[in-house]
Amino acid sequence: RKEVEQDPGPFNVPEGATVAFNCTYSNSASQSFFWYRQDCRKEPKLLMSVYSSGNEDGRFTAQLNRASQYISLLIRDSKLSDSATYLCVVNNRGNEKLTFGTGTRLTIIP
Amino acid sequence: NAGVTQTPKFRVLKTGQSMTLLCAQDMNHEYMYWYRQDPGMGLRLIHYSVGEGTTAKGEVPDGYNVSRLKKQNFLLGLESAAPSQTSVYFCASSSTGYYGYTFGSGTRLTVV
Numbered sequence: 001r002k003e004v005e006q007d008p009g010p011f012n013v014p015e016g017a018t019v020a021f022n023c024t025y026s027n028s029a030s031q032s033f034f035w036y037r038q039d040c041r042k043e044p045k046l047l048m049s050v051y052s053s054g055n056e057d058g059r060f061t062a063q064l065n066r067a068s069q070y071i072s073l074l075i076r077d078s079k080l081s082d083s084a085t086y087l088c089v090v091n092n093r094g095n096e097k098l099t100f101g102t103g104t105r106l107t108i109i110p
Numbered sequence: 111n112a113g114v115t116q117t118p119k120f121r122v123l124k125t126g127q128s129m130t131l132l133c134a135q136d137m138n139h140e141y142m143y144w145y146r147q148d149p150g151m152g153l154r155l156i157h158y159s160v161g162e163g164t165t166a167k168g169e170v171p172d173g174y175n176v177s178r179l180k181k182q183n184f185l186l187g188l189e190s191a192a193p194s195q196t197s198v199y200f201c202a203s204s205s206t207g208y209y210g211y212t213f214g215s216g217t218r219l220t221v222v
Contacts, residue, residue, distance in 0.1 A: 008150070032208050032209065034209075041216075042215070042216075043200055043213035043214060043215050043216055044153070044200070044211075044213055045213070046210060046211065049209070087152070087153070091208035091209075095207075095208070096141060096158070096160055096207035096208070097143065097155060097158055097168070097207065097208075098208060098211060099155075100145075100152050100153040101152060102150065102151065102152035103152060
């Protein structure tokens, strides 16, 4: 079983719609969680951290469910510029490295 | 504000040739990482370093060697390139090891 699992998509969503992705992780010792964004043929960039209480950054909302070991990302009022691959990322307690999911590809359709 | 710089950006190698990929960061980060990214496989960690003079194996270290002689530089070497090493290679650095990775723009390597 992969340590971090994501639905690869693609998700094709009309502009203005709301879209949500989930990600599951297998290691109960995971302590830090992030969403990264990767544009086509570019490097990954940190989108947002995910906190236990849930957190929001503009149109983006991230949530963590430790009991079920999953993380979610919600994008409201989607824009064409949101088209990208979204990577779910975890860090395990005492570990000096991040583990990346394979990513979920999102395309916003005009 | 260069951040993380990778050289070269593109390279084509013949099977059996060797090469070194250079990663340089100007943020005084302790932690540096080399990943490869293949379609459907995501980012896989090759080797990493937690400080000058240190290196450690990641998930897919075979066929690669690394060195961190200076804090700002992390070199990835391929001694005898194989077609299976065709990939996009990303270097990253971090001050904490778990937060705020800054990635370089990648090196696209093709081994024929």
